[in-house]
Amino acid sequence: DTEVTQTPKHLVMGMTNKKSLKCEQHMGHRAMYWYKQKAKKPPELMFVYSYEKLSINESVPSRFSPECPNSSLLNLHLHALQPEDSALYLCASSQWDRGYNTQYFGPGTRLTVL
C-alpha cells in the first residue's frame, strides 16, 4: 500500500482564521514532507521531517507551522494567511533509505484564502 491520505480535500479560509491540514501514511516511512504547488508550477518544498524531527525548513513564513505528532501523522497549522498562499498543499512520505528516496504524494488539500 503506497497511500498517503490528506484532509481536508478543499479548504476555504479567511485571513484571520486558524486551520490545520492533516496528512497520514501507514507505510512505515520515516520521512514526511510538505510541499506547496501553485497552478502550472512544480511542487515547492516547504518542510521535511525525519524521524519526527524537523530537518528542513525552506525559509517558510511563520504563519505556516508544521507538526509531526508521531511517525504516521503530519500536520500543517495555518494562521493569518494571505491570498497569495492559496495553492495545492501536498504531503509526501518516503522511507529513509540513503540514495533511494522515492517520495509518495498524497492527493493534496486545495486551499483558498479570501
Next chain:
Amino acid sequence: GQQVMQIPQYQHVQEGEDFTTYCNSSTTLSNIQWYKQRPGGHPVFLIQLVKSGEVKKQKRLTFQFGEAKKNSSLHITATQTTDVGTYFCAGLGGSNYKLTFGKGTLLTVNP
C-alpha cells in the same frame, strides 16, 4: 543551488504520435525520479533511475539516465489520450531529502 531544467514546457501531439521530454541538471545527481500529474490531480510516482546509463521501460514509456548522471529523458511511444498530464522529473542531489523538480512538460493528446 542545484537546478533541473526540463523541456519542452508544452507538447501537443496527435494520438499515436511519440513524445519525449528532457531534463538536464546543473550538478551530478544520485538519482532521478519521474512523476505524472493529471489535470486536477497530484504527482504520481512513475519510476526512479539510479545507475549511470540506466534505461527502464514501462509498457510504452522508456526512461533513460545519462552516463554523467546529469540528464534524463522520458519517451512515450504511440501516445494515447490517457497519457495526458504534466510530466515532472525530479533530481536528488547532495541532500537525500530534497528533490529538485523540473518545471514539467504538459502533454496534451488530440484524439
